Amino acid sequence: MPVQTVAEHTSSSAPGDAAGPIVSVRGLTKIYRQGDINVTALDNVTLDIQVGEFLVLMGPSGSGKSTLLHLIAGIDRPTSGELRVQGIDISRLSESQLADWRNQNVGFVFQSFNLVPVLTAFENVELPLLLTRLGRKERRRLVTTALDLVGLGDRQHHLPKQMSGGQEQRVAIARALVTDPSLVVADEPTGNLDSHSAQEALGILQSLSRDHGKTVIMVTHDPKAAAFGSRQVHLEKGELTA
Amino acid sequence: MALPLKYNIRNVLVRWRSTVTTVLGIALVVAVYVLMQAMAAGIEKSGANTGSPDNLILVRKGSTSESSSLVTREQLRSLVYSPEIARNTAGEPLVTADVLVLLNLPRRDGAGEANVTLRGVSPRGREMRGQVRLMEGRWFEPGHREVVVSQRLAARFAGFELGGTFKSGPATYRVVGHSDCGKSAFDSEIWMDVDEVCAIFDREQYSSFLVRPTNPAAATNLMQRLDLDKRLQLQARVESQYYSEQTGTAKPIQWLGNFLAVSMSVGAIFAAMNTMYAAIGSRTREIGTLRVLGFRRRTVVASFLLEGAFLASLGGILGSLLSLVMNGYAVGTLNFATFSESVFEFRITPYLMLKGVIFSIVVGLVGSLLPAVRASRLPVISALKSL
Numbered sequence: 161m162p163v164q165t166v167a168e169h170t171s172s173s174a175p176g177d178a179a180g181p182i183v184s185v186r187g188l189t190k191i192y193r194q195g196d197i198n199v200t201a202l203d204n205v206t207l208d209i210q211v212g213e214f215l216v217l218m219g220p221s222g223s224g225k226s227t228l229l230h231l232i233a234g235i236d237r238p239t240s241g242e243l244r245v246q247g248i249d250i251s252r253l254s255e256s257q258l259a260d261w262r263n264q265n266v267g268f269v270f271q272s273f274n275l276v277p278v279l280t281a282f283e284n285v286e287l288p289l290l291l292t293r294l295g296r297k298e299r300r301r302l303v304t305t306a307l308d309l310v311g312l313g314d315r316q317h318h319l320p321k322q323m324s325g326g327q328e329q330r331v332a333i334a335r336a337l338v339t340d341p342s343l344v345v346a347d348e349p350t351g352n353l354d355s356h357s358a359q360e361a362l363g364i365l366q367s368l369s370r371d372h373g374k375t376v377i378m379v380t381h382d383p384k385a386a387a388f389g390s391r392q393v394h395l396e397k398g399e400l401t402a
Numbered sequence: 403m404a405l406p407l408k409y410n411i412r413n414v415l416v417r418w419r420s421t422v423t424t425v426l427g428i429a430l431v432v433a434v435y436v437l438m439q440a441m442a443a444g445i446e447k448s449g450a451n452t453g454s455p456d457n458l459i460l461v462r463k464g465s466t467s468e469s470s471s472l473v474t475r476e477q478l479r480s481l482v483y484s485p486e487i488a489r490n491t492a493g494e495p496l497v498t499a500d501v502l503v504l505l506n507l508p509r510r511d512g513a514g515e516a517n518v519t520l521r522g523v524s525p526r527g528r529e530m531r532g533q534v535r536l537m538e539g540r541w542f543e544p545g546h547r548e549v550v551v552s553q554r555l556a557a558r559f560a561g562f563e564l565g566g567t568f569k570s571g572p573a574t575y576r577v578v579g580h581s582d583c584g585k586s587a588f589d590s591e592i593w594m595d596v597d598e599v600c601a602i603f604d605r606e607q608y609s610s611f612l613v614r615p616t617n618p619a620a621a622t623n624l625m626q627r628l629d630l631d632k633r634l635q636l637q638a639r640v641e642s643q644y645y646s647e648q649t650g651t652a653k654p655i656q657w658l659g660n661f662l663a664v665s666m667s668v669g670a671i672f673a674a675m676n677t678m679y680a681a682i683g684s685r686t687r688e689i690g691t692l693r694v695l696g697f698r699r700r701t702v703v704a705s706f707l708l709e710g711a712f713l714a715s716l717g718g719i720l721g722s723l724l725s726l727v728m729n730g731y732a733v734g735t736l737n738f739a740t741f742s743e744s745v746f747e748f749r750i751t752p753y754l755m756l757k758g759v760i761f762s763i764v765v766g767l768v769g770s771l772l773p774a775v776r777a778s779r780l781p782v783i784s785a786l787k788s789l
Contacts, residue, residue: 259696262695
């Protein structure tokens with residue numbers, strides 16, 4: 161039972177507690193080994209993110225913003241420091257527990273959309289639901305709702321190659337939403353989009369935060385994209401600067 | 403939960419060029435495997451079809467086959483009036499003596515010569531072997547150098563057409579009839595009057611006796627009596643069982659088939675492995691994405707194993723279907739028990755085809771194992787950054 165396993169690592173602060181942050185980072189450090197050299201990607205970062213916030217991580221290339229996003233999303237592990245998401249110390253979860261936790265709590269949006277080319281929009285959005293115990297009917301309802309939400313209800317049976325970049329990214333957003341995660345992370349989501357499609361995608365992310373209470377964390381270089389966020393955090397050489 | 407099967411099927415179909423190459427390679431291996439097994443099955447079937455469970459065949463004690471056995475006219479006389487032996491409607495005992503001689507004859511297609519068994523039989527011997535039926539012409543007559551050959555053999559040797567002649571040793575033989583022996587070992591023989599064979603080859607002794615006991619109890623009694631009889635020096639076996647055991651020829655073919663299949667499967671495994679490594683190489687970011695979405699390592703391994711097995715099973719099905727072309731095709735090989743040509747049919751059964759498909763799935767699974775493990779161990783972040 162993945163939920164029970166994750167619960168073992170839950171602290172006294174209850175998930176979704178309005179008073180506490182959804183993400184709590186304390187003295188987080190990440191050091192990569194490159195041959196004989198240690199590269200510090202994140203250096204003693206401390207940060208709180210509140211429920212429903214649309215946080216934008218900005219900074220030059222190599223500043224550590226994507227590393228911080230990966231750590232918060234549970235796809236990388238810190239070298240030291242404390243990282244709690246919804247009160248769970250995710251750095252202590254095993255590989256399998258972390259996979260289950262990601263599936264239940266985090267939605268991912270990537271720069272290159274990362275859709276499975278041989279699956280239709282519907283099947284791509286359904287993928288995370290295959291790891292749940294939901295029946296076929298319920299999965300169908302959720303996928304249709306998610307695709308309707310991003311305005312692609314009529315494109316369910318299209319393959320990614322039959323859609324524009326903007327549409328692909330909206331399918332990716334639907335896939336991120338379909339499990340109803342409390343946290344949505346987006347790594348340069350507009351990097352491969354034209355300005356119109358970028359506006360559409362950012363509008364959806366903003367609406368998720370503003371209208372649906374989701375916590376959105378987005379990495380971007382683009383100040384125009386950053387303007388959609390409710391708070392901006394800057395990193396430089398692995399440290400928070402603002 | 404596993405990844406949907408359509409994910410693997412569509413991936414196999416999308417990269418159709420490498421799929422076709424791998425499928426053809428595996429199909430070839432499976433076709434060879436099935437054909438070799440079908441050959442062995444054909445030989446075994448030929449042996450199992452031969453003779454009657456109601457007859458006993460008697461050879462000299464210690465002989466492993468009729469061709470290495472010599473039995474005398476005195477032994478025949480001692481046997482004829484045994485109480486266990488049945489009689490025909492005319493009241494004559496159902497006992498006969500056969501002589502086997504090997505003839506070296508040219509093949510019809512000019513591809514060298516081969517040994518063929520010439521069996522000398524009496525009219526009683528024909529009567530006791532109901533499965534041998536005359537299809538055209540007539541039976542040979544005593545006192546003439548006439549023979550009846552099976553239709554299958556007629557297609558393979560020169561001069562075996564109806565009315566044709568062939569020469570071997572001191573005699574020239576005329577083919578007066580063609581027989582159908584029910585796909586049995588008798589399909590590999592030439593039949594002639596027993597006394598004529600003895601005369602041509604100056605034989606005083608026979609090769610074997612065939613007797614029909616009155617009932618199974620009498621058969622058992624006769625076998626036990628002969629076993630204990632030091633004077634007669636004969637051993638008796640049930641005729642159908644004897645011929646079934648004579649098809650040891652199938653064993654080396656089965657071994658050769660397995661050896662060839664194993665050798666060729668190494669190549670097929672590498673082909674499957676290469677295809678799967680290429681597939682994983684081009685889907686690295688996809689694998690990273692699946693892991694991020696929550697699919698576990700073991701799910702990724704299972705998915706790629708399934709994909710490899712599916713790919714190989716396409717080859718297995720195609721190979722099995724290709725081998726069907728040879729179903730029923732009659733060929734000859736050397737029978738190591740008689741040192742003569744044995745004619746049989748390729749028998750491609752549903753069981754053999756299933757074995758071929760299972761064999762291909764094993765090839766696919768083995769070939770996909772290392773690529774699948776590699777895919778599951780890809781670091782998620784570097785997989786996501788892959789182009």
